[in-house]
Amino acid sequence: MFSSKYSVIPGFWLSLGYTLSWLSLIVLLPLAALLLYASHIHFDQLITILSNRQLQSALKLSLYTSFYASLLASIFGAFLAWMLTRYSFTGKKIIDSMIDLPLALPTAIAGIALTTLYAPNGLLGSLLPFKVAYTPLGIIVAMVFVTIPFTIRTLEPIIKDIPYSVEEAAKTLGATPLQTFLYVIFPMLFPAWLTGFSLAMARSLGEYGSVVFIAANIPYKTEILPILIVSKLDQFDYTGATVISLLMLLISFGLLFFITIIQRWIKPHRLIWFMTHLSLPFFSKKKSS
Amino acid sequence: MTPIIHKQTTLKRSLLLTLTWLVFGVIFLAPLSIILIEGLSKGLGFFWHTFANPVALSALKLTLFATIVSVILNVIFGVMAAWCITKYEFVGKSLLTTLIDLPFSISPIIVGLIYTLLYGSQSILYPFLMEYNLQVIYAVPGIVLATIFVTFPFVARSLISLMQEQGNTEEEAARLLGANGWQIFWLVTFPNIRWALLHGVTMCTARAMGEFGAVSIISGHIEGLTNTLPLQIEILYNEYNATAAFSISIILLIMAMIILFVRQWCERKITHVTSDAEQ
Amino acid sequence: MLLYKTSAWKIFAAFLMVAPLFFQTTHAKTVTLLNVSYDPTRAFYHAYNQAFEKYWKAKTGDDVVVYESHGPSGKQARSVIDGMQGDVVTLALSGDIDALNKYKQLIDPNWQSRLPYHSCPYYSTIVFLVRKGNPKNIHDWDDLIKPGVQVMTPNPKTSGVARWNFLAAWAYALEKYGSEDRAYDFVKQIYQHAPILDTGARSSSLSFIQRGLGDVLISWENEAYMALNESKPGEYELITPSVSILAEPPVAVVDSVVDKKGTRAVAEGYLNYLYSDVGQTLAGEYYYRPSNPKIAEKFKDKFHSLKLIPIDKVFKGWKQINNKFFKDNKIFDKIMSEINR
Incomplete structure (x- = not known):
């Protein structure tokens, strides 16, 4: 059933068997428990839960904060990744080694530290003219901190693989920096950038530990889906918690599916074709004669 | 020969560098320095005093235990999965890869919920577990399981990407020369992948030490028994002891820094190995 | 060749050694x-x-x-x-x-x-904590809804004390104004003055004390005393309202x-x-x-005397309370959805 092409290397059944059973034990079995629990939920119960306005506003808030957070994380991430691979400067090693710290730091600590920093009486919070902590902006700040390592680490190897000679060639052929970016660099980076973006979005959508400290948790205003799950659970409402979890899982699966599609369909040469056929008004494309 | 790229005006270069440090400073340095400032605000004596506390020590032990066990089990799984995915062609391979990546994008809160549903009193497994006195959630096994779940893809991912790059020719050659499976693995594959393996281990360790959300749902917060270091930090913070909370965070930060330095060192080794292979 | 076989066995043995740690039994000696x-x-x-x-x-x-x-x-x-x-x-x-x-x-x-x-074995009540010198001049429940006052209270969905706070305010308004509608309005106004709703009693105190949020914290009496002890003397003042709930x-x-x-x-x-x-x-x-x-x-001198309303008298037990106020789409949810329309 599985093996379609014969390989001379032994150990197929052992490794496949182990992989599948461990995967089932750790990941699939618990997910099955969720589905099993969900299968007891009646359809009208589902409708009642999903039509709740509090849930809908939490969903909206979760989606838009995680969208903007991943957008910011992937823009800043792309910038940092570019600087780290293409430039050498003093302190680069320090930056490079600290990029992954948000991954290792317990999210609760990140939340406490960020709240201390951005609260109205905090170091940065007292300087800024607008409120950060206890607003949706605070949620975005926490999510950017937690997800930016992913975006940087997804882009770094891709940028490393673009040889300098490509840019040099573009330059010798008379391309302006903007043209080099749009027709050469952008098509090569975009698939990885989009993958990093989706990964970041999937992570920030589910982020709890850091957000719970910096959000004010006001229903309809600053309450995100994971906080709502915890609040449902603490009221013994397993059904509600399960439904919201399933909803979040669906969105995550959607994002994962999206990543697979990106990796399969959005290829640099397709993007280059697209970019060259897109007649952008602000520069005249030199047709080689 | 210097690449043309680097012949930029000093103004542009310094502008870019300033921007880099600004972005890095606001996103990374500011929150991390807050931890250092707050943690050391009562002096080094207080800092050490925090760790004289038996509850903090038991939390440290539990965190180390959960981390080590989950790293070992994830290494075994990672090697098996990477072997299976990179050495053979089979139907459903991309599905399997996606499933291995799945835990990346599942919220820690949902991890807590699904383990509660599976091992809690709601579950069909519960009477069986009770009969043999196996306490999974609100005990150490649940914490270990949750830690394994959140760190699940790390080792497998870093191995798969490297092994895909390296291809199968060396292993196939070894097989044709008469080596058996274990010999191929230990003599041919392992020397090629050991740095990537260590790299995966460091990522896995870093993430395992810091896990908060999932563990906080299924730990039960029993002091001295099921509190991990991140949970203990939250408790200290809640007990008006922010300084002690940040002190422990500093310890976690230092541990993370050490691990990340090991990781950087591994990365350099990996680039050596791959560039050697290319030559 | 044997060497590699033993390595494999070593891994297996390590696995077996780890396994029992994995399933710790609940029995202990003491x-x-x-x-x-x-x-x-x-x-x-x-x-x-x-x-x-x-x-x-x-x-x-x-x-x-x-x-x-x-x-x-x-x-x-x-x-x-x-x-x-x-x-x-x-x-x-x-x-x-x-x-x-x-x-x-x-x-x-x-x-x-x-x-x-x-x-x-012990009971408590719900009191207020205000900042040094009581700048907003808060002495009773009515003062909480004066313009410009920010009230710190956690979310009743997740916090036990927040439910007591809610009920204390409700009981006060019911006693003072005599009708459920007025009580509803009063409690709604209190939540209009709440800038954040923390998940628990302690997080709410921490926001009040460490983040400097809000003018008044509604909390357990023991929690308020604890906060007084943990801060500089005189930094905060404990205010006992005229009426509160018997918690x-x-x-x-x-x-x-x-x-x-x-x-x-x-x-x-x-x-x-x-x-x-x-x-x-x-x-x-x-x-x-x-x-x-x-x-x-x-401990007569330690605790201020005030009128304590037992919940059974006004609300007829927790089951009724949860069904009436805190379940989904009940009074608390209605209040929040009206505030954030």
Whole structure:
């Protein structure tokens, strides 16, 4: 059933068997428990839960904060990744080694530290003219901190693989920096950038530990889906918690599916074709004669 | 020969560098320095005093235990999965890869919920577990399981990407020369992948030490028994002891820094190995 | 070749060694007790557990180790329902202990009549904490809804004390204005003055004290005293309103757990000792009002006297309260959705 092409290397059944059973034990079995629990939920119960306005506003808030957070994380991430691979400067090693710290730091600590920093009486919070902590902006700040390592680490190897000679060639052929970016660099980076973006979005959508400290948790205003799950659970409402979890899982699966599609369909040469056929008004494309 | 790229005006270069440090400073340095400032605000004596506390020590032990066990089990799984995915062609391979990546994008809160549903009193497994006195959630096994779940893809991912790059020719050659499976693995594959393996281990360790959300749902917060270091930090913070909370965070930060330095060192080794292979 | 075989076996052996650690059994050698409690009781039970361990050793010769777990009251009850092996529960409200019977039959439905003072060895009330010099001039519930006042209270969905706060405000308005509609309006106005809704009593205090948010914190009396102790003298002032709620945090033995573990005697001893002079005095020292009037007399100067309304008189029990106010789409949800329309 599985093996379609014969390989001379032994150990197929052992490794496949182990992989599948461990995967089932750790990941699939618990997910099955969720589905099993969900299968007891009646359809009208589902409708009642999903039509709740509090849930809908939490969903909206979760989606838009995680969208903007991943957008910011992937823009800043792309910038940092570019600087780290293409430039050498003093302190680069320090930056490079600290990029992954948000991954290792317990999210609760990140939340406490960020709240201390951005609260109205905090170091940065007292300087800024607008409120950060206890607003949706605070949620975005926490999510950017937690997800930016992913975006940087997804882009770094891709940028490393673009040889300098490509840019040099573009330059010798008379391309302006903007043209080099749009027709050469952008098509090569975009698939990885989009993958990093989706990964970041999937992570920030589910982020709890850091957000719970910096959000004010006001229903309809600053309450995100994971906080709502915890609040449902603490009221013994397993059904509600399960439904919201399933909803979040669906969105995550959607994002994962999206990543697979990106990796399969959005290829640099397709993007280059697209970019060259897109007649952008602000520069005249030199047709080689 | 210097690449043309680097012949930029000093103004542009310094502008870019300033921007880099600004972005890095606001996103990374500011929150991390807050931890250092707050943690050391009562002096080094207080800092050490925090760790004289038996509850903090038991939390440290539990965190180390959960981390080590989950790293070992994830290494075994990672090697098996990477072997299976990179050495053979089979139907459903991309599905399997996606499933291995799945835990990346599942919220820690949902991890807590699904383990509660599976091992809690709601579950069909519960009477069986009770009969043999196996306490999974609100005990150490649940914490270990949750830690394994959140760190699940790390080792497998870093191995798969490297092994895909390296291809199968060396292993196939070894097989044709008469080596058996274990010999191929230990003599041919392992020397090629050991740095990537260590790299995966460091990522896995870093993430395992810091896990908060999932563990906080299924730990039960029993002091001295099921509190991990991140949970203990939250408790200290809640007990008006922010300084002690940040002190422990500093310890976690230092541990993370050490691990990340090991990781950087591994990365350099990996680039050596791959560039050697290319030559 | 043999070498590589042994390596494989080594891994397997290591795996086998790790496996038993994985499934630790719940049996231990000395008697262990787990007290599942809510957040603000941590300091009190730290002290009480030591006293009890000594007392039990002297009385029976057995060593007993009491473990504690603290968290938001509702979450703690859920953990016990989900299988946390708590021998005793000491939660913020009897509704949370009722849940142990409602969702899984873990406890006798008449648990509340098994111990004196309907299973509440200590009680407390809801008071206000304001900043130095009381700049917003807050003395009673009405002052909370004056323009420009920011009120700190947690989210009743996740926090036990937040429900007490809600009910105290409701009971005050009901007593003063005499109608449910007016009470609804009053409570709604209080939530309009709340800039954030933390998840628990303690997080709310921390936001008030460490983040400098809000002008007044509504909280447990013992929590307010704790906050006073943890801050510089004079930094905050405790304000006792004219009327508040009689907040009774109950205690109970979890029948199914103690019967399985065989710890009923110790667990009952543990709770009974709360009613002893030692237990009652400790409760008073940690700012809980002792239920025993004789001991309460000793702490007369510590606690301000005020009119305390028992919830059973106004609200007819926790089941009714949760159904009327805190379930999904009930009064609290209605208030929040009207505020954020």
